[in-house]
Amino acid sequence: MPKDKVTMCQGFMLVELMVATVAGVIITFAVGILLVSSQRGWQTMYSGINSGAMADSYIARKTFDAVVRKASREKLLLDDSGNWIEVYYYDDAASTTADCYARFYQADGNLNLEYGKVSPRETSTILTVCRNVSDCVFKANGCSVQMILTLEDGRQTATAVSSAVMHNE
Numbered sequence: 417m418p419k420d421k422v423t424m425c426q427g428f429m430l431v432e433l434m435v436a437t438v439a440g441v442i443i444t445f446a447v448g449i450l451l452v453s454s455q456r457g458w459q460t461m462y463s464g465i466n467s468g469a470m471a472d473s474y475i476a477r478k479t480f481d482a483v484v485r486k487a488s489r490e491k492l493l494l495d496d497s498g499n500w501i502e503v504y505y506y507d508d509a510a511s512t513t514a515d516c517y518a519r520f521y522q523a524d525g526n527l528n529l530e531y532g533k534v535s536p537r538e539t540s541t542i543l544t545v546c547r548n549v550s551d552c553v554f555k556a557n558g559c560s561v562q563m564i565l566t567l568e569d570g571r572q573t574a575t576a577v578s579s580a581v582m583h584n585e
Contacts, residue, residue, distance in 0.1 A: 469567040472546035473576035476527055476565055479545050480520065483529065484561045484580035488514040492582070494556045501554035501561060503582060504534065520545075520563065522552040527565065 487503035491514060494501050500521035504514035519530040527546045532539040550573075551566040562579045 469548060469569040469572045469574040472548060472567050472569075473565060473574045476546045476563070476567075477576050477578040479529065480563050480578045481580045483518045483520075485583050487518065487561075487582040489559050489582045490514050492556055492561070494554060498553040498555060501556065501563075503561065507533075520552075520554065522549050525549050527552055 484503055487505045491504045492502070500519060502517050502519040504517050506513075507515050515534050517530075517532055517534055519532075521528055521530070525548060526544045527549050529543045529545050530539055531541045531543075546565075546567065548567045548569045549565065550568040551564075553564045555562040555564070559582045560579060561582065562577065565576045565578070567574045567576070
């Protein structure tokens with residue numbers, strides 16, 4: 417080999433290697449922190465959606481909507497302070513008057529639904545729609561009925577507002 421041509425191996429110097437390693441560690445920590453934060457946020461959202469208060473508010477809204485939509489426009493009783501509401505419906509298609517009732521009311525931290533016959537007044541079933549009720553107010557305007565329900569299960573507070581229109585003549 418001629419003496420005037422010297423081949424040199426080029427490589428990384430120690431300082432360059434340390435800078436690249438530190439940059440890689442910083443990026444790895446940043447991605448790790450982002451993943452942990454995202455997991456915590458997802459877990460908070462998941463537990464909030466699937467908590468007792470949220471599930472109960474969904475069930476209460478669906479039940480209220482189904483019962484009120486079935487109700488007759490003939491008659492509606494509403495407590496002056498909005499603590500309970502009573503709607504009337506037909507027992508079967510051959511009925512000429514609304515001969516059954518459904519009454520929503522709050523008692524002992526529960527939202528209850530009472531079914532019964534109008535004449536003679538007779539209660540047939542009382543169902544607990546949801547628990548952990550801290551407040552419940554009913555309102556009516558014409559054929560439209562509204563329920564404002566606040567649920568509190570110790571971890572979460574959920575407010576559900578449901579409006580429905582009585583459809584039967």
